[in-house]
Every structure is written in structure tokens, then in C-alpha cells.
Amino acid sequence: AGAVIGSALFERRVWCRYLCPIGGMNGLYAKLSLTEIRASKGVCDSECNTYHCYKGGPAEGQGQATNGCPLHSHPASLKDNRDCVLCMTCLKACPHESVQLNLRAPGVDFGYPFLFPVPGTSSAPQHQPSAHEVALLFLLMGANLCHHIPDVLRQVGWDADSISLALQDKGSHIALSLAALAAPGVIIFLFDSLMQLFHKLLYPSSLIPRKFIDISYAYLPLVWLG
Ligand code: SF4
Ligand code: SF4
Incomplete structure (x- = not known):
């Protein structure tokens, strides 16, 4: 519509x-x-x-x-x-x-090098990074994760009966799906913030690391493969 x-x-x-x-x-x-x-x-x-x-x-x-x-x-x-x-x-x-x-x-x-570095070549990024595009990227990563909720629960020790009970119940199914959708973006953002903080404390005079919004695009091939 x-x-x-x-x-x-x-x-x-x-x-x-x-x-x-x-x-x-x-x-x-x-x-x-x-x-x-x-x-x-x-x-x-x-x-x-x-x-x-x-x-x-x-x-x-x-x-x-x-x-x-x-x-x-x-x-x-x-x-x-x-x-x-x-x-x-x-x-x-x-x-x-x-x-x-x-x-x-x-x-x-x-910009080079991105996926396949070619020796002796380098180029600046051409594209315009945007917050809404990065949000969509992590949402797509979360959507991939949603498809693997039973596998993830199995890996963290849930047995088959508990998994099927959780997925049959509408409330817990929605909660698990929302958590899976948000998890990749939140975890990667927190990890990046921590790294930025360590970098600032340990190497205050060195180059400032690239912004989260720029480096997030490195996950795009992973999302595409998923
Ligand atoms: S039609 Fe478009 S692409 Fe072709 S010469 Fe004109 S501006 Fe350039
Ligand atoms: S969308 Fe079609 S017309 Fe427009 S720039 Fe691309 S190829 Fe050319």
C-alpha cells in the first residue's frame, strides 16, 4: 500500500x-x-x-x-x-x-582496502555513511540471528523441551525475537565504545580511531552472506 x-x-x-x-x-x-x-x-x-x-x-x-x-x-x-x-x-x-x-x-x-586488498592500491571512501543505514544493517544482522534462535538457545544449554515451550508461548517468542533483533547492534556498539575508551586512556596522543558509523559497514558482507 x-x-x-x-x-x-x-x-x-x-x-x-x-x-x-x-x-x-x-x-x-x-x-x-x-x-x-x-x-x-x-x-x-x-x-x-x-x-x-x-x-x-x-x-x-x-x-x-x-x-x-x-x-x-x-x-x-x-x-x-x-x-x-x-x-x-x-x-x-x-x-x-x-x-x-x-x-x-x-x-x-x-574505499580500499576493504574486502580484497590489492598491494600498492588505496583509495578514500566514496560513500556517505549514515546512521539510519547502519541501524538497518544491524537490524538485518539481528533478523539473521532470529532465524537461529533455537540453535543459540541450544548452545547456551537449553534442552529441546524448554526451547519448544518458549517458542510456542507468544509472549516469550516475541521477547526472544526482539532480543535477537537488538543484540548484534547493542553488543557491537558497547564493544566499540569500550575499545574507544581504552584507546583514549592508553594512547591519548595517537590517532583517533575511526568512528563507529564508519567501521560498521565492515559487517555488511557478513550480513549479506547471512
Ligand atoms: S546526458 Fe547525462 S551522462 Fe550524457 S553527457 Fe549529458 S549529463 Fe552526461
Ligand atoms: S538508476 Fe538507471 S538511469 Fe539512474 S543512474 Fe542508475 S542506471 Fe542510470
């Missing part, structure tokens, strides 16, 4: 981009993608005044007629893959062949 109302009232997939958790999850995982659509800033700045990739318009030069980017993104300004669904509309629309589909190392949006 939200998607229908959002599409009726607003254009450019407002619901999917800003409100829907599935859209948020897809945007998060897209940052790990092996492919990206990007345009050459030099060509866009020097040769284009129509912006067909973004606004849409009739066929022109090498470009076809389109309605423009469905997400209101410009392929030369994309900092990461979150706001691109690889629909190729901009690639078809561009009259100057500025847009390219590139292969890339997974996680390059987060």
Missing part, C-alpha cells in the same frame, strides 16, 4: 528510496556490487546542456528517447551505488556516450 500511495503522490520512487526497508536493504547491498554505472564528468560538463540521462527527453545523437533516471540520480554525480538500480536508462539516453557500465572490485564504495 505504501508503495502505491508513494508512487501516486510523488515521482521517482520516493517510497523505495526513503521509506521502504526492502529498498534500503537493496541500496545497502548494492554498495558491494561488482558493477557500477558512471558517467564521465568531463564530457558531461563540457559537452552537454540537455541532461537527457537525468531529465529524459526525445532521441538525440547517439541517445534514445527515455523518461530519464527513475531515481532522479545523475550518473556523473553518483558517490556510491545506493541510488542506482542499474536500469541502464541513462546509458540509453545519453547523446554523448558519456555513460559506462564498469566492472569494479566489490566494496570499492567504502
Whole structure:
């Protein structure tokens, strides 16, 4: 219903981009993608005044007629893959062949080295970390944990009868699910706060460790695999 109302009232997939958790999850995982659509800033700045990739318009030069980017993104300004669904509309629309589909190392949006360090290469993070994205990341980690509640209870010594009783009772099932949803984020946040505190006390003059919101993205491949 939200998607229908959002599409009726607003254009450019407002619901999917800003409100829907599935859209948020897809945007998060897209940052790990092996492919990206990007345009050459030099060509866009020097040769284009129509912006067909973004606004849409009739066929022109090498470009076809389109309605423009469905997400209101410009392929030369994309900092990461979150706001691109690889629909190729901009690639078809561009009259100057500025847009390219590139292969890339997974996680390059987060800067090198991330997953597969390549000797002699390094790059700064491109993406914009955000608190709501990190909250969603830990919620997804918690959702993975929810699927393994019986295994976790077994590991901490519960017998089969107690587990099935706890899961059959609505109240304790909800309590266990909420605890599993919150546990990864809370535990990792507390652990990080403790490490920051130790670092401040033991090495007051050394470099300040990276912020929790930045390093949290390192858990993204784990969440994706889960
Ligand atoms: S990608 Fe193509 S249509 Fe879009 S601004 Fe650049 S040159 Fe113009
Ligand atoms: S591939 Fe599609 S979503 Fe991505 S920038 Fe181009 S038009 Fe927009």
C-alpha cells in the first residue's frame, strides 16, 4: 500500500528510496556490487546542456528517447551505488556516450582496502555513511540471528523441551525475537565504545580511531552472506 500511495503522490520512487526497508536493504547491498554505472564528468560538463540521462527527453545523437533516471540520480554525480538500480536508462539516453557500465572490485564504495586488498592500491571512501543505514544493517544482522534462535538457545544449554515451550508461548517468542533483533547492534556498539575508551586512556596522543558509523559497514558482507 505504501508503495502505491508513494508512487501516486510523488515521482521517482520516493517510497523505495526513503521509506521502504526492502529498498534500503537493496541500496545497502548494492554498495558491494561488482558493477557500477558512471558517467564521465568531463564530457558531461563540457559537452552537454540537455541532461537527457537525468531529465529524459526525445532521441538525440547517439541517445534514445527515455523518461530519464527513475531515481532522479545523475550518473556523473553518483558517490556510491545506493541510488542506482542499474536500469541502464541513462546509458540509453545519453547523446554523448558519456555513460559506462564498469566492472569494479566489490566494496570499492567504502574505499580500499576493504574486502580484497590489492598491494600498492588505496583509495578514500566514496560513500556517505549514515546512521539510519547502519541501524538497518544491524537490524538485518539481528533478523539473521532470529532465524537461529533455537540453535543459540541450544548452545547456551537449553534442552529441546524448554526451547519448544518458549517458542510456542507468544509472549516469550516475541521477547526472544526482539532480543535477537537488538543484540548484534547493542553488543557491537558497547564493544566499540569500550575499545574507544581504552584507546583514549592508553594512547591519548595517537590517532583517533575511526568512528563507529564508519567501521560498521565492515559487517555488511557478513550480513549479506547471512
Ligand atoms: S551522462 Fe550524457 S546526458 Fe547525462 S549529463 Fe552526461 S553527457 Fe549529458
Ligand atoms: S542506471 Fe538507471 S538508476 Fe542508475 S543512474 Fe542510470 S538511469 Fe539512474
